[in-house]
Amino acid sequence: MKSQTHEFWMQQALAQAGRAFEANEVPVGAVVVQDNKIIGRGHNQTETLQDPTAHAEIIALSAAA
Secondary structure, three states, X not given: OOOOXXXXXXXXXXXXXXXXXXXXXXXXXXXXXXOOEEEEEEEOOHHHHOOXXXXXXXHHHHHHO
């Protein structure tokens, strides 16, 4: 399997940020990568979920767990 670049993974995070933007959230996205594979992804959902801890990074880490 070809190893992806940091730019590739950043594009994946930016795609998640786009999802947040479309949902009228602060446009932040995150991906968790292990062994050249996304194992978690997330975007801000603090307004949607009415949860101040629903940040992109927390959601991505929870998905990876």
